[in-house]
Amino acid sequence: MADKKIVDGRGSFCPGPLMELIAALKSSQIGDELDVLSTDKGSVNDIPEWVRKVGHEYVSTTEEGGVWHIVVRKAK
């Protein structure tokens, strides 16, 4: 069964949240969802761009109280 994991990149700046996502993807299984928490606006644009480029699945971006949730599904 696929897991849902939180990747807490709050307080860090680009490319910190992206690097934390990549490290988390390495230790995840195909189908797992990773919810990246970020307070850095640059990462909100950059992470979906990276996800499309390398072939994972971008799920959604939402904002709640100044924290963005960028959800990514491991596809390979």
Add this chain to the structure above:
Amino acid sequence: MASNKICVVVVSGTRERLQMAAMTASVAAVSGQEVMVFLSMNALPYFVKGHGAKAPNEGEMGQLMENKNVPDFKTLFGQAALLGDAKILPCSMAMDVLGVEPEQMESFIGEPTGLTRFLDEVRDAQVWTF
């Protein structure tokens, strides 16, 4: 079509340039590009184990970054190697001038590289200089 291989040459020892070089190398490496980083001149001493000095700021952005939670440039170069298989190579001439041996360098630093090999490696690469 542009080459998928990039070479990041870092010769400056200032915070802003080290940071921009580290960001470029790490993001390229984790995005499927072949990355080689060549460290020389004032950039090299920061990669000797135990080198505690902070990189001086060139200007306003350096000062701002120093006080915010910006990923450390050494951490980013380490992630480029670990997560993206980047080759981070020290200039052999700069190592000789500093008087340091390969085992004194940070763990993610590769073998000392001379200009002959460097020039051969970059023949088919985009070269970014910081």
